[in-house]
Amino acid sequence: MNEAETRAEHIDPALKAAGWGVAEGSRIHREYPITLGRIEGHGRRAKPLIADYVLVYRNTKLAVIEAKAWDEEPTEGVGQAKAYADKLAIRFTYATNGQALYGIDMQTGKEGEWASYPSPEELWNLTFAEANAWRDRFAAIPFPDKSGSWTIRFYQEIAVNRVLECIADGRNRILLTLATGTxxxxxxxxxxxxLFQARWNLTDWKKDGEPLRRPRILFLADRNTLATQANNDFTSFAAFAEDALLRIKPEDIRKKGKVPKNSSLFFTIFQTFMSGPPKDGHASPYFGEYP
Structure with a gap:
């Protein structure tokens, strides 16, 4: 029995029996493309990285499965399973030949045979041992994809998730270092x-119960072209309401005599927010007008 037959006749039914693709919010991604392959030049790419299965629950990737043919040892796929899980920053990964199931906890290093696949809820609880209401709220919101024309890259998803994990844990200073073009x-x-859809804000995040107010978010750049480009990029996703995004320009402030506040996401440059007419003989930068 080859790998394709093993997957169809044994692995797929076992996943279904565990609730994957059946339980609400659970999905199975087959032949999941992790990367398209390193660009080698002259229009060529290296071989892409493709995982046999990626298990998703509550919009969160929870496990990778590397499949092998029925007559191969399941541990033959352990190296690939670990490499894919490491690349995707996923805690649990499995290798199987349809008969035996070998699992690895990438966080603790514990590995060995499993009797069966955990259900979506069981795997969620294994991955996130401690309850966190904000983490669950963030996870419930899928990534916008421009009506299917845009796909988040694996490292972008990791970056977003790690920032949100820090926010859910109450950290208020977070730095991402990313290369040009990422x-x-x-x-x-x-x-x-x-943050916007989960209604995370500085008032409600410390309280119990459902949050009431959407946050106001400031996108700061050091050049006008970058602030305008960011505003245009946000607009291109067509996710936020049209009046939710606002590009703040010095000329608009001078014309109206005050800073605009009737929006949710503001785009401007450092110089604009650090300027402003003095009050009572003291510097009064515009950013001070935002509570």
């Missing part, structure tokens, strides 16, 4: 979207 604005958009 999609920093897209990452910022996804973070802002999840």
């Amino acid at each position: 999609g920093k604005t897209s990452i910022a958009f996804q973070i802002a979207w999840k």
